[in-house]
Amino acid sequence: MKFLRLIWANLVRKKIRTTLTIGSFVVALFLYGLLVAIRIGFAGGADAAGVDRLNVINKTSLIMPLPFSYRDQLKQTPGISGVTFATWFGGVYQDERNFFPQFAVEAESWLAVYAEYVIPTEQRRAFLQDRQGCLVGRSLAKRFGWKVGDRVPLRGTIWTGAWEFNVSGLFDAARPEVGTDLMLFRYDYLEERRQFGKGTVGWYVVKLANPDDAVKVTKIIDDRFANSPFETLTQTEKAFAASFAKQMGNVEFLVIVIGTVVFFTLLLVAGNTMAIAVRERVGELAVLKTIGYSDLAVLSLVLVEALLIAGQGGVLGLALAKAFTLAGDPTGGMLGGGFTLPWRSLGIGLALTLAVGAAAGILPAVSAMRLRVVDALRRV
Amino acid sequence: MVRVDGKGDGTGLIRVRNLDKQYRRGSEEIHVLQGLNLDVDKGDFVAFMGPSGSGKTTLLNLLGGLDLPTAGTVNVAGDEITAMSAHKLTRWRARHVGFVFQMYNLIPVLTAFQNVELPLLLTKLSRAERRKHVETVLAVVGLSDRMDHYPRQLSGGQEQRVAIARAIVADPTFLLCDEPTGDLDRKSAGEIMELLGRLVHEHGKTMLMVSHDPRAAERAHVVLHLDKGVLVEGTASAGGEA
Numbered sequence A: 001m002k003f004l005r006l007i008w009a010n011l012v013r014k015k016i017r018t019t020l021t022i023g024s025f026v027v028a029l030f031l032y033g034l035l036v037a038i039r040i041g042f043a044g045g046a047d048a049a050g051v052d053r054l055n056v057i058n059k060t061s062l063i064m065p066l067p068f069s070y071r072d073q074l075k076q077t078p079g080i081s082g083v084t085f086a087t088w089f090g091g092v093y094q095d096e097r098n099f100f101p102q103f104a105v106e107a108e109s110w111l112a113v114y115a116e117y118v119i120p121t122e123q124r125r126a127f128l129q130d131r132q133g134c135l136v137g138r139s140l141a142k143r144f145g146w147k148v149g150d151r152v153p154l155r156g157t158i159w160t161g162a163w164e165f166n167v168s169g170l171f172d173a174a175r176p177e178v179g180t181d182l183m184l185f186r187y188d189y190l191e192e193r194r195q196f197g198k199g200t201v202g203w204y205v206v207k208l209a210n211p212d213d214a215v216k217v218t219k220i221i222d223d224r225f226a227n228s229p230f231e232t233l234t235q236t237e238k239a240f241a242a243s244f245a246k247q248m249g250n251v252e253f254l255v256i257v258i259g260t261v262v263f264f265t266l267l268l269v270a271g272n273t274m275a276i277a278v279r280e281r282v283g284e285l286a287v288l289k290t291i292g293y294s295d296l297a298v299l300s301l302v303l304v305e306a307l308l309i310a311g312q313g314g315v316l317g318l319a320l321a322k323a324f325t326l327a328g329d330p331t332g333g334m335l336g337g338g339f340t341l342p343w344r345s346l347g348i349g350l351a352l353t354l355a356v357g358a359a360a361g362i363l364p365a366v367s368a369m370r371l372r373v374v375d376a377l378r379r380v
Numbered sequence B: 001m002v003r004v005d006g007k008g009d010g011t012g013l014i015r016v017r018n019l020d021k022q023y024r025r026g027s028e029e030i031h032v033l034q035g036l037n038l039d040v041d042k043g044d045f046v047a048f049m050g051p052s053g054s055g056k057t058t059l060l061n062l063l064g065g066l067d068l069p070t071a072g073t074v075n076v077a078g079d080e081i082t083a084m085s086a087h088k089l090t091r092w093r094a095r096h097v098g099f100v101f102q103m104y105n106l107i108p109v110l111t112a113f114q115n116v117e118l119p120l121l122l123t124k125l126s127r128a129e130r131r132k133h134v135e136t137v138l139a140v141v142g143l144s145d146r147m148d149h150y151p152r153q154l155s156g157g158q159e160q161r162v163a164i165a166r167a168i169v170a171d172p173t174f175l176l177c178d179e180p181t182g183d184l185d186r187k188s189a190g191e192i193m194e195l196l197g198r199l200v201h202e203h204g205k206t207m208l209m210v211s212h213d214p215r216a217a218e219r220a221h222v223v224l225h226l227d228k229g230v231l232v233e234g235t236a237s238a239g240g241e242a
Helices: A004-011 A015-042 A070-075 A107-113 A121-129 A138-144 A187-193 A211-224 A237-246 A251-280 A282-290 A295-326 A343-369 A373-379 B056-063 B086-096 B112-122 B127-140 B156-168 B186-201
Strands: A053-058 A080-088 A102-105 A133-137 A151-156 A161-173 A183-186 A203-208 A232-236 B014-025 B028-040 B045-049 B071-076 B097-100 B174-178 B206-210 B222-227 B230-236
Touching: A004 A295, A004 B112, A015 A251, A015 A295, A015 A343, A053 A211, A053 A237, A070 A080, A070 A203, A080 A107, A080 A187, A102 A187, A107 A121, A107 A183, A107 A203, A121 A133, A121 A161, A133 A138, A138 A161, A183 A187, A203 A211, A211 A232, A232 A237, A251 A282, A251 A295, A251 A343, A282 A295, A282 A373, A295 A343, A295 B086, B014 B056, B028 B056, B028 B230, B045 B056, B045 B186, B056 B071, B056 B174, B056 B206, B086 B097, B097 B156, B112 B127, B112 B156, B127 B156, B156 B186, B174 B186, B186 B206
Parallel strands: A102 A183, A133 A161, B045 B206, B045 B222, B097 B174, B174 B206
Antiparallel strands: A053 A203, A053 A232, A080 A102, A080 A203, A133 A183, A151 A161, B014 B028, B014 B071, B222 B230
16 A cells, blocks of 8 residues: 555546547446347347246247137146236337337236336236336436326337227336336237237247246147148247347347457557656656565556556446446337446456556566666666 | 774774675686775774776775675674575565665656655655655755756756665665765766765765766775785775774
């Protein structure tokens, strides 16, 4: 601690240079935070997916429906503890830019299968009792300023016309990786009003009694509906989410490449700054060694300085990224896995920052450590 | 008593025997010091004079453990520093040697107080104890009212006083001064020499100084001339005798 004043004095000696270097860490770590949030979002909720759920879709395409009658047949499948279903609605609020996911669901069974949605009991009850009721995710409600009791009009794009919903409740996610940028409303309301597609659903979700039986149950379901007009493709929810994300391209690879380039550039910038800082201070470092500062002490002074620069910029950049993600999904729910920056990723970001700081500081620190006092003093 | 004939009885503070220092510049071998002997007692004030390139600063570096000789030994207060490891030598330097440079070599981003405190950061002294030591030595060099000034806010003479305070704050066994007045005007140079003289006479410090300035050297007890790597006979000065 007693050396901190010396280190700090060196940090602030070139304020503009230090600020710019810290700024480069801020920008890089802010970008890192956004990339992580985007990666999580594009994973389509793969991280949020339940290990004990299977998605059953039409084998031809996700957009092709399945008969409602499959529900009872699925319920009879051994190894299944629950069945629910959903249908993509595709409505817009006020204008096209206000797009967000809306699913028509079988209310009671959906809430039983998706226990990660946290809803106050009285709001859940209100939803079950109101055919026009809907549940709105916290993030979505915040985006449009909706509250319980509001009446929300949507314009249907698949099933055209004006659709009105009563906000029965707001739900939160039990885990940060579960997105809340969506709206759930009752399937019976859709079924009652839609002009076509009656008696069908978008996809089924089955809950496994034992997650270890996933492979076995998958085969049983797909075999059961084989050679029927509506053949099924059953996948774990994680695989379903991942394949959905892959439709957008290999985002994960892209994120890793961009992140690597950013951190490598950061390493060059910070390394160059530290090298210049040490070169400018050769005489002073020689004086420190002359009056008894050991090689290790000199190495530590330079290294701690590099770590402080990196640490300050990293913490600030990550804090900004966290604040940005807390403001909600900027795509209005297009990122299926939500737009979050988990604490674990913040920790990894900080560790990466310090690693870059140490890597940037180590060569200048070693050159400072190896400095020959006699040679350095001759140059002063 | 200062001797250069290598016949000292070995009871002095500093004993140098057969000191050689050679450098290689390309294919040429340069003998900077050749078989140099020196005995210095505690409380002596020795000035080394000689033309540029005569090896004065090299000798000072060897006495201060900043450089290693090609041959020969340097013994200070019973410690043979020429046999020490680099790490041990660093610790020895912190404990026994105070350095004063021609260009002051203060850290520009630290105040006078903080510059003087630097050697004490290596000790186990508490913050309060360090403060007391620093205030004391700054008072000795007459800069109690400039403690919080940065080097750029001080005159050359004042900067050198801070450097001297830094050199003595850890109460070293001896001081090595490399042209301490070389960058100062005549008045400031006189004041610095006055201060160094006081450190020897009133505080009992042992001082070895390199200087080109005969007026500065006059303050020393003994003036030794270094020519072509050899110390030649001592010259009694106004300050003492050889």
